[in-house]
Amino acid sequence: MATYFIKHVTKYSYDNPVIDAANQLRLHPINDEFQNVNSHYLVITNNAHVQTYLDYYKNIVGSFMITEAITELYIESNIEVTTFSKILPEDTIAAKTQWKELENIKYDDPFVDFLIHKPFSGTNELAQIIEEKQIKHKTVYQALQELCDYVYNLIKYTKGVTKVDSSIDEVWKIKAGVCQDFTNIMLQALRMCGIPARYVSGYICPNSDNTRGEGATHAWIEAYIPFYGWLGFDPTNNTIANDCHVRLAVGRDYSDCAPVKGVFKGNANANLFVKVNVSTSKSDEDLILPETPMSSIKNNSYKRHMERIQQQQQQQ
Template identity: 40%
Template sequence: MPVFQIHHITQYQYDRPVKESVSQIRIFPLATPAQHIRQFELLITSDPVVATYADYFGNTVGDFTVLHPHQSLTIDSRLTVETIEKKTATPEDDITIADLRKHIDTDISMLRLSDPERIAAQESINDIVQSITNPVQHVRHMAWACSEYIFRHFKYEKGITSVETTIDEILQHKSGVCQDFAHVLLQMLRSLGIPARYVSGYICPNKSGMRGEGATHAWVEFYTPGDGWVGIDPTNNVWVNGYHVVLATGRDFNDCSPVKGTFKGIARQTLSVFVSVGYEDGHVFEEVNEVKLETVSSDEVEPWQNDWMQAQQQQQ
């Protein structure tokens, strides 16, 4: 049973002071039969009160506000987690699409997760799934065929997409990162009528060379009555088994975003994300990502921002 020590730092920097930062976080690891949380610690700038609750999908969500002026906001989480590897990572349920529909036709939550997004390129998605699957295949074989198609036909490339990138755009340039591939796989599976959900978390295979190793990661889970929710990672074309740590699940990235929020003030903001994964053999994998953000540009400065900056200069 692998044990991982994960350190995750999200840091916002502002070129001018901002105030009343209201943030929502989904960085609390899920306790599941496949992962046991040994320790979890959360540190946030100014030590605000974090109100937690469970959302529609069962994720733990935290809301907090930093009221006073500040030029940086750091969210620092430290996790020790033990995962359980299955004897076989391959799902065993031999159910077909026709069988699956009998199980989910009266389940509203499953039907919702079987409904594909409305996109311009839906016909292209239909052509792809029809060319690589057939109606009498087992659901697990369909899911694998879709994942394999993405792995072979899409290039893993950082910096060309963002969290706002649409499925249509991903299909056009056939490149992206884990969250993009997860969104495409969701669209393919749902177009086949298979309930599927987005998963955010970390991938921790020690020095394996997997794409996304030691960083925040995204993959997909699809549902069958016999196996329940089965994880498949299209970025690496592998079944999820022991090396993926789950933070949140939902329909898409928006339901699982680790951090999102807003603030008062006119400022340019930058975001950096640091993740390190420590392994039982002492090896540590670290990665830092500079995340693209929409910037706010203005020559106008609110009076309270000038006052705060002047006060800070006088203290130096």
């Protein structure tokens, strides 16, 4: 069990006024038997009112609109959450029985959504690796551990070489990226094996000097293990997701889990700043905004209605 205090700041600065800023948030942490949300509140420009609803995957989604002209949109999410470790699978059921169960449920809701995958440039190579590792001769739990280790060693953790919309083909070609890229490769591998796997957006809380993904939102996968349930795996850190992982949302991919996205009216360029601070003690200190923005979004206008995405690539 662990308790964390998380402050997540997103700031857009526009070089011309914009109006009718409509936004969608997936910043409300999941509340269940493994994660207890002690408190959560949002601070938003113009004290915007946030309405919430549950999406198809049971994520809490917030939405708001600012009709007035603004040159800055500030969104601050403050969370106090207590997490609990899962009891890991005993893994005593025969591998053949587990794979047969996966075959039986592959068209059931919600598993069918988490098995869909499209061929990509590395499909044949990845299929060969799966065959060489004899994945389907092992239990599902063993297969997940082995594939997590494979992706961890395949991709070089490198910031700035990919973008939020980089394709799996691009990542496979350069074998480098950040947590979203590790996650997408592992999702592809698991779905090719017939293991239901879903994308998870959230935070990783520091538990060692080598933790990757601190400083912004993090991504990992959850896979379904027959006769057990869903279990998280973090290929960026080659670990099972535990009480150091705080979940915000789950879905088929990043688009189902994007922390912040929206549209506005106006002919403006936007500079984006994102920062996350995670602590085991409560602090009232403000996060320092940099003089140079972390990224720039060009030509955002109502004609293009381009989705503003809080870039997962800004994971530190």
